[in-house]
Amino acid sequence: MNKIALIIQREYLTRVRKKSFIVMTLIGPILMAAMILAPVYLSEIASGKVTKVAILDETGWFFEKFKDQDKIDFYYVDGDLKTEKVKALANKDLLLYIPLPELNIPVNAQLFATDQPGLNVSAYIKSVMKNIVETKRLMAVGIDPKVIKKTKTDINLITIKVDETGNEQKSNTEVEIGLAYLAGFMIYFFIFMFGAQVMKGVSEEKSNRIVEVIISSVKPFQLMMGKIVGVALVGLTQFLLWIVLTFVFVGIFQSGIMGGDFASVMQAQQGQMAAAQNGSGINAAAFSQVSEVLGGIDFKVMIFSFLFYFLGGYLLYSSLFAAIGGAVDQQADTQQFMLPVSLPLIFAVISSSVVIQQPDSAFSVWMSMIPFTSPIIMMMRIPFGVPYWQIGVSLGLLVIGFVITTWLAAKVYRVGILMYGKKVSYAELWKWLWYKE
Amino acid sequence: MAYLRVDNVTKTYASQKALDKVTLEVPGQSIYGLLGPNGAGKTTLIRIINMITRPDSGEVFIDGHPLTREDIGNIGYMPEERGIYKKMKVGEQAIYLARLKGLSKADALKKLKFWFDRLEIGSWWNRKVEELSKGMQQKVQFIVTILHEPKLLIFDEPFSGFDPINVNILKDEIRYLNKQGATIIFSTHNMASVEEICDHITLIDKSRNVLSGEIHEIKDQFKTHTFNIAYHSETALTSILNPSDYRIVKQEKLRDGFSADIQLLNGTTPNRLLTQLLPKIEIVAMQEILPSLNDIFIEVVNNNNRSAHE
Known part of the structure; x- marks a missing residue:
């Protein structure tokens, strides 16, 4: 077998078999699946049974005002608190007690229950009471609540993106901002995490003198590239497993626990969300708008560019990290070289808020072209829509960038990996670049 | 080759x-x-x-x-x-x-x-x-x-x-x-x-x-022509051996008899040493003392240092 393939295989297998990798690979999708499923699951539990609420209203303000809800039934009782409480609780019902207030405005109420009542119950009771008390107060000062309702305004701004061909697409910047941050930070995180793994591995080989044994049969460049490619495959494996396992976990949960009606629950939940807001259709509109925006984003481009920018950015930086690991004797000495190498990455993250505010400004465009910052910045721009030619140029520059850094890094690595006991300075590194084979 | x-x-x-x-x-x-x-x-x-x-x-x-x-x-x-x-x-x-x-x-x-x-x-x-x-x-x-x-x-x-x-x-x-x-x-x-x-x-x-x-x-090359003998006798070696031909490097009493390291000078052979000793004392063993690598090394390094100082 080819030697470089042998090295890749070792780097890959030893890392993939590590406990930390397996734990990370499992925990990631579990968290993601939990994030998707938790709201649905919770509402499912809450909606499992119908809650009955007995109302003992001493004020009379709320008679007939509580309407039966999807999972809440109301009935009115009339008696003294003590007996009604015992009666209601014996039936496992709740008792809502609204006492006659001293100042004539009932703002206090008590809800008696054997079990902790669901949030939806208390939320509904509160909203009904608030509504009625407010209306009465407005009437008291001579304002018709209907007037107030009429003047109440919700601004729902919809931006329409028009591309060169005149196609119109609704866009909602909030969703895009979320995606932009997510994509940018994931790239940042991946580059650092796997870049550091390369550096650590190189440093280990150097301080263990393994290189001295291996170098008789392998070229330094093969050793370096083998490690970089091996770790890259680990990264891709983890990424793909995360996606696949997330779907698997969600699927298992659906079919196993929910009995397959996941979709209908989801729908019901969405409906509830919309209905919950006093029937004002605005939020329902906003909700459907989100899905419309998500539909408007080109996920094929997103995923393709994510993979490409992850790989490109990783290759660019990990070769530099490998050179650092090879240059210094001890891992502790890596700090002084880490800073200048990671500076562009940190700068890219710092400027992310500027970029997201103005994704098409000259600054953003330039940052998304320069190979050192482009993986993060371009990923942040893509959800807002970027002309294909810009992505193309940026990717091209990234490829050129990593070819050059790999070439330079290999020269430093080649000399450094076999050099011991020398305090490495930048002047020294510069000299290494010009050593002949 | x-x-x-x-x-x-x-x-x-x-x-x-x-x-x-x-x-x-x-x-x-x-x-x-x-x-x-x-x-x-x-x-x-x-x-x-x-x-x-x-x-x-x-x-x-x-x-x-x-x-x-x-x-x-x-x-x-x-x-x-x-x-x-x-x-x-x-x-x-x-x-x-x-x-x-x-x-x-x-x-x-x-x-x-x-x-x-x-x-x-x-x-x-x-x-x-x-x-x-x-x-x-x-x-x-x-x-x-x-x-x-x-x-x-x-x-x-x-x-x-x-x-x-x-x-x-x-x-x-x-x-x-x-x-x-x-x-x-x-x-x-x-x-x-x-x-x-x-x-x-x-x-x-x-x-x-x-x-x-x-x-x-x-x-x-580094041997010093020194021999170790083990013998039984109270007779002092100095009274037997001529100090211009023999140097007694070390002499000690063992549990059972004596032991001495004798360096042969001026090309004296071990046989001559024996002929000198045999009539006077009872010899149990005789053996040449070869320098260990350690001794050689120390000697060479010391010479090296001395010549470096000169």
Whole structure:
């Protein structure tokens, strides 16, 4: 077998078999699946049974005002608190007690229950009471609540993106901002995490003198590239497993626990969300708008560019990290070289808020072209829509960038990996670049 | 003919000379000791032979031609301790390193089985290296070094982590490999550990080759014509031996008789010593005292220092 393939295989297998990798690979999708499923699951539990609420209203303000809800039934009782409480609780019902207030405005109420009542119950009771008390107060000062309702305004701004061909697409910047941050930070995180793994591995080989044994049969460049490619495959494996396992976990949960009606629950939940807001259709509109925006984003481009920018950015930086690991004797000495190498990455993250505010400004465009910052910045721009030619140029520059850094890094690595006991300075590194084979 | 020739090699690190015009010849199929104190330049020389570092000047020849990358594949190098991945399993690692050196997987497995059985470490195959003791790790390292049957084997301080039993096992294996045709170079500061196994040595001190040659010749060259005798008698030796021909180096009373170290001066032969002594005292044993490598080394280094001061 080819030697470089042998090295890749070792780097890959030893890392993939590590406990930390397996734990990370499992925990990631579990968290993601939990994030998707938790709201649905919770509402499912809450909606499992119908809650009955007995109302003992001493004020009379709320008679007939509580309407039966999807999972809440109301009935009115009339008696003294003590007996009604015992009666209601014996039936496992709740008792809502609204006492006659001293100042004539009932703002206090008590809800008696054997079990902790669901949030939806208390939320509904509160909203009904608030509504009625407010209306009465407005009437008291001579304002018709209907007037107030009429003047109440919700601004729902919809931006329409028009591309060169005149196609119109609704866009909602909030969703895009979320995606932009997510994509940018994931790239940042991946580059650092796997870049550091390369550096650590190189440093280990150097301080263990393994290189001295291996170098008789392998070229330094093969050793370096083998490690970089091996770790890259680990990264891709983890990424793909995360996606696949997330779907698997969600699927298992659906079919196993929910009995397959996941979709209908989801729908019901969405409906509830919309209905919950006093029937004002605005939020329902906003909700459907989100899905419309998500539909408007080109996920094929997103995923393709994510993979490409992850790989490109990783290759660019990990070769530099490998050179650092090879240059210094001890891992502790890596700090002084880490800073200048990671500076562009940190700068890219710092400027992310500027970029997201103005994704098409000259600054953003330039940052998304320069190979050192482009993986993060371009990923942040893509959800807002970027002309294909810009992505193309940026990717091209990234490829050129990593070819050059790999070439330079290999020269430093080649000399450094076999050099011991020398305090490495930048002047020294510069000299290494010009050593002949 | 010399298998390996180091010709006038000089290497300077920053301000310090690591090797100063070192020349030496390692005969084919010899067991060669590269001796010297810590920091003398031994490891630097080995690293140059392995093409890990390049000399500032001078050249290394192997089998008559200048050393090339391809030759390095025929060298097995065991660095001082370490040299293996701590977190990998023993067997997996051995196969990996063997395959990097060009062995096929099946070949590697077969040879590894042979050597693991031979050194009785087969049961460690699935253990992680970091779980093993230092001596055990060195056995693994030893096997990995010799597995591809290199013509030249270089061991840097090979016995440092071993107990005496394992040192002997390892020495036997090295002799075995030598018989199979390998040329072997040891580097160590512990002269006593290689004295009986080496046939040639080079002493390196302060980056220079201060003494090279066949071990018997060197011992001959440095012998002081001193003999140890054990005898029974109360008679003072000084009354028997003429002080211009004999110098009594040491004299002591043993539990049973006496012992004395006598140096013969002016070309006096041991036979004459005996004829002088026999009529007067009862001799139990007599034996020539040969200098140990340690003694030789100290003497050479001291001379070296003295001449450096002058």
